[in-house]
Amino acid sequence: MNSINRKKKLNEVLLDNALIIALFAMIIGIIIIDPAFFQWRVVTDILTQSAVKLICAIGLMFTLLLGGTDLAGGRQVGLAAVVCASLAQDVTYSNRFWPNLPNLPIIVPILITLGLVACIGLINGLMITKLHMAPFIATYGMASAVYGINQLYFAKKPNNSQPIGGIKNSLTVLSRFKIGGQISIMVVIAFAILLFTWFVLNKTTFGRNIYIVGGNAEAAKVSGISVTKITIACFVIESILVGFAGILEVARTGGANSSYGNAYEFDAITSCVIGGVSLSGGIGKVSGALIGVMIFTFISYGLSFIGLNSNWQLVIKGVIICTSVALDMRKNAKK
């Protein structure tokens, strides 16, 4: 009887940590196939690749915690990238988006970009709170509109939909400069945002109110919490975060075009869900978003590293998403 119990408990522990176990099994498997994987550079590469995704995932988490979502997240990354790049070109560059633009300090394009996406977040928030639209459909409409606007802007003469290049050093330095020659500033920024978000969500009234509204909006209302304010604030924060991710994409790639950021919101949402954030709101930790993003990046990086066919990579990604959500449902059912 006792040994059966113990066996059952072991099973539970294994299932509860299945994702981490699977991750380690894959790491070991990949190292066996190609021992070169076992090196410091791989870690720094994965961290660097995670940085932008992590910021997007944290952004989307603000909306998921409310039981909402932002399907325009990826398109806002794209718009932010194009707008920021168009304003942050070197004055000496030959194909300038705005040929007569004076030399702006880098903070100007960044602030303009963030202000623009903040407005998009505000409109999303207003549609959801004042017009009582379902976040899913309101932000889907917004995604279409944002992409259209981005395309129109991108096609403006004299650019004519050409990729924007010649980005200023003061922006690209974010990805080029590496602390100790190893970890880029982007990674540091991403983790700083992660820590700050953790602080806001766990230690401040605003953060606690997000969980309360997401857990039960009606209860929040009768407790004197403004559901409208919290919702709008979350959508604005989310937009600013994905907009910032777009700026970092410009820094990382040294350029931009209007297809940047496509479907980033789905990767971000999936990462959050893998990390245990509930789509119906009220449940989710910053650490979960981090783990989700890491697993995601690791899969694509690791599997490419051993030269696995990219279509197989998609299959494995799909299996991992479904399995992790199934495991999560099981945990919830137990409670």
Next chain:
Amino acid sequence: MDEYRLRMIDITKTFPGVKALDKVQLSVRPGTVHALIGENGAGKSTLMKCLYGLYRQDSGTIEIDGKQVEISSPNEALKLGISMIQQELAPIPYMNIVNNIWAGRMEKKGIIIDDALMLKKTQKLLSELEFNISPKTIAGTLSVSQLQAVEIAKAVSYDSKIIVMDEPTSSLTDAETEHLFKIIKRLKSEGRSIIYISHKLEEIMEIADEITVMRDGHYVMKSSIRDITIDGLINLMVGRKMEDRFPPNEHIVKEEISLEVQNFTSVNPKSFRNINFSVRKGEILGIGGLVGAQRTELVESIFGLRPIADGKLVKYGKEIHNANPKEAIKNGFAMLTEERRATGIIPMLSVFDNTMAVSYKKLCGNKIGLIDNKRLQKYVDQVVSNLNVKTPSTKTPIENLSGGNQQKVLICRWLLANSDILILDEPTRGIDVGAKYEIYKIMRKLTSEGKSIIMVSSEMPELIGISDRIMVMCEGRQTGMLEASAATQEQVMSFATTSSKTSRKSR
């Protein structure tokens, strides 16, 4: 100081198509318990929502301590010293009790939330109120009565001058109700005013000082509790003479046994065990006990909603197995759950759909399940008129009906399914006096047609008034079986507390 703590004068509120409140008056003195009574739909909750800033009245004024106030959000109501225990309990399910109580007014050190201080304050609050719950419990895991305790603690914690309690005892046992009354008396002695909404008139006679009666959105009268009787109150509420609270028992119980439950034992060792009873044709068997007696668990297991470790069901001499609700329904069982909103009605669907929910396949008349509304309409019309469901049409969404009528639709659902063993778990919870009587009449009518009813009820008068026999449970064990005609509340109570007394002694 003004004579009245609160005055609501000529409050009118119109919803599309309905005048919910028409020049309603309410005056509450400091340091008193003021009962607000009326049938469901009389407008009590609407009036309280105007007071709490959840609705805005179309006209009329609200005065607190003689000063006119505008209340446009719960936040403002709280600031003015008004707090409210909601009728529909709404916890934040994933958060602990501490967060549930202090939601919206967290203690802070600078900008950082002071969890330790809130925990301490919660502990103090709960122990002052003698609620024995750990403050760190996640709200989603609490029982209904524990949630109610949390709501009460929350309302008290606001330190309000006016506390509205909307059906605070709907899921409390008698002992827990006594406990609440002790708290209310303390609040009263501190000079606070309590507005107390309840359908339980015995309770009101016990706790209230003054009373306001409402009917159909109108103010009927205000009186001191000393000048009024229960029967008088009922007449004022329903606006007609009501001779009896229960329909006469015509003793139609047949000899024939319809269902035998043998040695039913849950897989959960903390739940019920070794339950044996039988129900006869035409009988209403009441199951009484305190919250935690595992009555709901027992009847849900009979219906196949929960697994059993041991036990047998024999229906009309034939052994049957209800492994899941689908089989139970096939075997002629019906179940009205305790939580009508959560597990009974499908709120946005029509009365028609809610009635047909179990029977579409059976009554559609073809093998592939094509639905011919015209054909089904006559079945629906028949049961709906048979049970006297008050609804504008069968196309009306069920959520627009009163609680009593919703419950009737659910009974219609099972009548169409041709069930002959009906399990009713708290069938009149949150239903007003007039509608209760109709539900009782329906129960009697069904038994006179040869059906058997198993009813779980926490309302003592109902248990004794409508049952033929009463089985009492305590902490998962069967502790007594009484003939209802000879039973007293004291007897039921002593059986309901039997096992805890003995186990306490043995410890």
